[in-house]
Amino acid sequence: MTERADAARNRQALLRAADALLNDHAPGHVSLDQVAAAAGVGKGTVFRRFGSRTGLFRELLAERAARLGAAMDSGPPPLGPGAPPGQRLLAFVDELALLAAENIRLIAAHERACAADPYSDPTYQRWHRHLHALIGELRPDGDADFLAHALLGGYDGELVRRMITAGGVARLRLAVRDLALRVAGVDHVA
Incomplete structure (x- = not known):
C-alpha cells in the first residue's frame, strides 16, 4: 500500500x-x-x-540505520557479503560505532523509550541477527546469541557518550574493535 x-x-x-x-x-x-x-x-x-514515543524513536533510529542495513545486505565487502566473517565483523562494529557517535542523543532517547523491552526493537534485532551469524561462523563453540548481545551492549548511549567525551570516536572504535576481536577469539583479522 x-x-x-x-x-x-x-x-x-x-x-x-x-x-x-x-x-x-x-x-x-x-x-x-x-x-x-x-x-x-x-x-x-x-x-x-x-x-507512542517508542514508535517514534524506533522509526527515527531505523531511518538512520537504513544505510548501514543496505550495506550489510548488498554493499561491497568487507561490510557487505563476500568478505570473511572476521573482516565483516570489524567493518560492522566500526560502522555501528560511527552511527552511535553521530546519534548519541537519539540512541539515549531510544533506550529510554524502549526500556521495557529493548530486545524487541526491529533495528536491534537486525543487528543482533547479523552479529549472531558472524560470531557463529567465527566461534561455533561459543554462545553466539549471548556474545552478540554483549557486543551490542558496547553501544549503550551513556557508555558511547562517556567514551567519546574521554577520547573521541577513535577511542570508541578501537574499544569496540578490541571487544569484537576478543568475542571472535582472535587477536587480529587478516
Whole structure:
C-alpha cells in the first residue's frame, strides 16, 4: 500500500522535528506534544503515525540505520557479503560505532523509550541477527546469541557518550574493535 503524499510529508516533518528537538534537549525531555508542535501537526497525528514515543524513536533510529542495513545486505565487502566473517565483523562494529557517535542523543532517547523491552526493537534485532551469524561462523563453540548481545551492549548511549567525551570516536572504535576481536577469539583479522 502506497503512503499518501500528505502522510509522507507529516512523517518526514515529525522525524525532522524529533531529531531537531533531540539536538536541543536532553533525551528524556522531548515530548510528543513538543514534536507535534515543532512539526506543525496535531498530537493525534503523532499517535496515529507512531503510536507512542517508542514508535517514534524506533522509526527515527531505523531511518538512520537504513544505510548501514543496505550495506550489510548488498554493499561491497568487507561490510557487505563476500568478505570473511572476521573482516565483516570489524567493518560492522566500526560502522555501528560511527552511527552511535553521530546519534548519541537519539540512541539515549531510544533506550529510554524502549526500556521495557529493548530486545524487541526491529533495528536491534537486525543487528543482533547479523552479529549472531558472524560470531557463529567465527566461534561455533561459543554462545553466539549471548556474545552478540554483549557486543551490542558496547553501544549503550551513556557508555558511547562517556567514551567519546574521554577520547573521541577513535577511542570508541578501537574499544569496540578490541571487544569484537576478543568475542571472535582472535587477536587480529587478516
